[in-house]
Amino acid sequence: MTIESASKNLVDEFRSRTTLRAGSLITTVFGDAIAPRGGTVWLGSLIAAMGEFGINERLVRTSVFRLVQDGWLQSKQIGRRSYYSLTGEGRERFEQATQKIYGEPVPSWDGEWTTILMSGVESATKDLVRKELGWLGFGSLSPNVLAHPAPDMAGLDLALERLGLAEDLVVMTGRTVRNESGMRALVQDSWNLDDIDARYASFVERFRPLIKAQGKDANVPLKSAFLVRTLLIQEYRKVLLRDPQLPAELLPTGWHGTAAYQLCRNLYQAVYAAADDYLTQTMETAEGPLPPPAAAFMQRFGGLQ
Amino acid sequence: MTIESASKNLVDEFRSRTTLRAGSLITTVFGDAIAPRGGTVWLGSLIAAMGEFGINERLVRTSVFRLVQDGWLQSKQIGRRSYYSLTGEGRERFEQATQKIYGEPVPSWDGEWTTILMSGVESATKDLVRKELGWLGFGSLSPNVLAHPAPDMAGLDLALERLGLAEDLVVMTGRTVRNESGMRALVQDSWNLDDIDARYASFVERFRPLIKAQGKDANVPLKSAFLVRTLLIQEYRKVLLRDPQLPAELLPTGWHGTAAYQLCRNLYQAVYAAADDYLTQTMETAEGPLPPPAAAFMQRFGGLQ
Numbered sequence: 001m002t003i004e005s006a007s008k009n010l011v012d013e014f015r016s017r018t019t020l021r022a023g024s025l026i027t028t029v030f031g032d033a034i035a036p037r038g039g040t041v042w043l044g045s046l047i048a049a050m051g052e053f054g055i056n057e058r059l060v061r062t063s064v065f066r067l068v069q070d071g072w073l074q075s076k077q078i079g080r081r082s083y084y085s086l087t088g089e090g091r092e093r094f095e096q097a098t099q100k101i102y103g104e105p106v107p108s109w110d111g112e113w114t115t116i117l118m119s120g121v122e123s124a125t126k127d128l129v130r131k132e133l134g135w136l137g138f139g140s141l142s143p144n145v146l147a148h149p150a151p152d153m154a155g156l157d158l159a160l161e162r163l164g165l166a167e168d169l170v171v172m173t174g175r176t177v178r179n180e181s182g183m184r185a186l187v188q189d190s191w192n193l194d195d196i197d198a199r200y201a202s203f204v205e206r207f208r209p210l211i212k213a214q215g216k217d218a219n220v221p222l223k224s225a226f227l228v229r230t231l232l233i234q235e236y237r238k239v240l241l242r243d244p245q246l247p248a249e250l251l252p253t254g255w256h257g258t259a260a261y262q263l264c265r266n267l268y269q270a271v272y273a274a275a276d277d278y279l280t281q282t283m284e285t286a287e288g289p290l291p292p293p294a295a296a297f298m299q300r301f302g303g304l305q
Numbered sequence: 306m307t308i309e310s311a312s313k314n315l316v317d318e319f320r321s322r323t324t325l326r327a328g329s330l331i332t333t334v335f336g337d338a339i340a341p342r343g344g345t346v347w348l349g350s351l352i353a354a355m356g357e358f359g360i361n362e363r364l365v366r367t368s369v370f371r372l373v374q375d376g377w378l379q380s381k382q383i384g385r386r387s388y389y390s391l392t393g394e395g396r397e398r399f400e401q402a403t404q405k406i407y408g409e410p411v412p413s414w415d416g417e418w419t420t421i422l423m424s425g426v427e428s429a430t431k432d433l434v435r436k437e438l439g440w441l442g443f444g445s446l447s448p449n450v451l452a453h454p455a456p457d458m459a460g461l462d463l464a465l466e467r468l469g470l471a472e473d474l475v476v477m478t479g480r481t482v483r484n485e486s487g488m489r490a491l492v493q494d495s496w497n498l499d500d501i502d503a504r505y506a507s508f509v510e511r512f513r514p515l516i517k518a519q520g521k522d523a524n525v526p527l528k529s530a531f532l533v534r535t536l537l538i539q540e541y542r543k544v545l546l547r548d549p550q551l552p553a554e555l556l557p558t559g560w561h562g563t564a565a566y567q568l569c570r571n572l573y574q575a576v577y578a579a580a581d582d583y584l585t586q587t588m589e590t591a592e593g594p595l596p597p598p599a600a601a602f603m604q605r606f607g608g609l610q
Contacts, residue, residue, distance in 0.1 A: 172479045
């Protein structure tokens with residue numbers, strides 16, 4: 001199978017899903033491809049690109065409108081053309097997600113946990129905290145205790161500020177000194193690792209044909225490269241953003257997140273340049289084609305070559 | 306008021322209590338006076354000494370019998386006389402209590418907490434753990450979390466072993482990194498500090514007349530010294546064993562435990578030697594009077610002079 005037909009299968013499979021979400025895919029294209037290349041695009045060229053995934057013009061317009069309302073994008077009219085750019089806030093949010101999505105797996109762990117005590121907080125507030133800090137990977141060691149072995153502390157501080165709970169919740173750091181194996185059992189119960197592992201396994205399953213096909217093609221067709229790169233990141237980030245990113249020491253044996261990361265890195269490495277060429281040819285700004293990717297782009301997945 | 310009449314008032318007040326517990330007072334005499342002086346005494350001389358507190362012979366015999374059943378004491382018949390000695394276990398238990406009762410207040414704190422996670426343990430077991438570790442001063446930061454800022458770790462390990470929970474409970478050590486003042490508020494809620502503070506205040510109230518009277522008498526009558534020393538430790542240990550012994554940094558301002566410690570140390574310093582002379586004159590072993598106190602005795606309250 002060539003990568004062209006493998007990518008066609010991928011797009012067909014994507015289109016066949018009842019849960020196809022245009023907004024989510026447009027967010028991926030913005031975060032993965034447009035943000036590092038200036039962050040602005042002409043709506044017409046975005047509509048054309050999204051059409052390749054079977055998303056029609058009306059759906060692109062509605063989705064983009066919603067992203068404006070949610071504060072991610074802003075629009076600017078020049079002549080008869082609308083240009084969409086990331087807002088300051090949207091850029092910030094993308095940067096946070098970028099660190100998580102394209103970052104390398106957690107390096108070796110120093111054994112230090114961060115725990116959050118929710119005693120004395122109302123029960124509705126606790127639910128909210130659990131949900132919000134869940135995005136940062138915190139799990140519930142007990143009804144009043146959230147924990148993470150290697151959290152993003154700046155992200156935690158931001159979240160506590162935003163929730164208005166910086167003076168209500170107590171944050172501690174510390175290590176297990178008795179019953180390490182009991183702690184491992186608690187970890188199994190506190191995060192839904194089985195579910196995340198299954199999602200990683202199915203991601204690997206889905207993209208393995210692409211890695212195989214890519215090995216055979218010396219030159220990847222530009223459009224296929226763009227389709228593969230976009231759907232690769234779309235699917236990978238959907239699992240990754242649920243992943244608490246625990247250090248290897250705390251993961252079950254045979255954890256599929258490792259294979260998923262490696263597959264994603266290898267396939268991205270194989271298609272990113274051709275996909276960028278496709279974007280140069282098809283995406284327009286008011287000043288012409290998209291500028292080349294910023295220097296930081298080349299740091300993705302531990303360094304692209 | 307002389308110390309003789311002040312000690313008489315103290316004994317009268319003690320005798321008037323409806324909750325007078327002979328076993329508890331005999332335990333105090335054993336732990337405070339007999340344990341450091343060989344640990345064995347003729348029942349007849351113990352009965353005579355307890356009579357000074359208004360405890361009759363029958364009550365002493367019943368109490369001593371109970372202490373034997375509970376494993377604290379063992380008896381030995383020589384001729385027509387019964388001698389009571391601490392068992393190995395009783396000596397061990399006394400030594401643990403001795404460290405707590407006569408030790409100096411917790412020195413400066415390094416900010417490190419010890420927390421115990423009880424997740425995944427049945428609720429009846431949790432109640433038991435809370436009660437047992439409560440004796441070591443642990444408080445409940447939340448239904449599943451016990452904590453202490455400076456626990457006796459050897460005592461904790463022993464307790465977990467004894468409860469058969471060393472492989473069920475996870476123990477962590479760590480420090481507060483956000484919201485130190487929230488942690489102080491949690492401390493207020495987690496230990497019944499107001500109640501303990503009130504008990505210390507009432508202890509100070511009760512023994513202040515003795516300190517005043519002692520200041521006037523150059524020579525304390527031996528029997529008064531024994532009565533005062535025994536009731537002093539009896540009352541002090543009753544409060545102290547409820548005290549979680551938190552470091553000064555975590556205590557409310559005006560904490561009466563500090564005054565109680567100082568009063569207890571000063572009064573003990575003033576009467577211990579005369580009380581020991583009384584014991585030498587009145588308490589008998591099979592080999593004659595009690596031997597002099599062991600060297601460790603002189604380390605009580607940071608060093609007796």
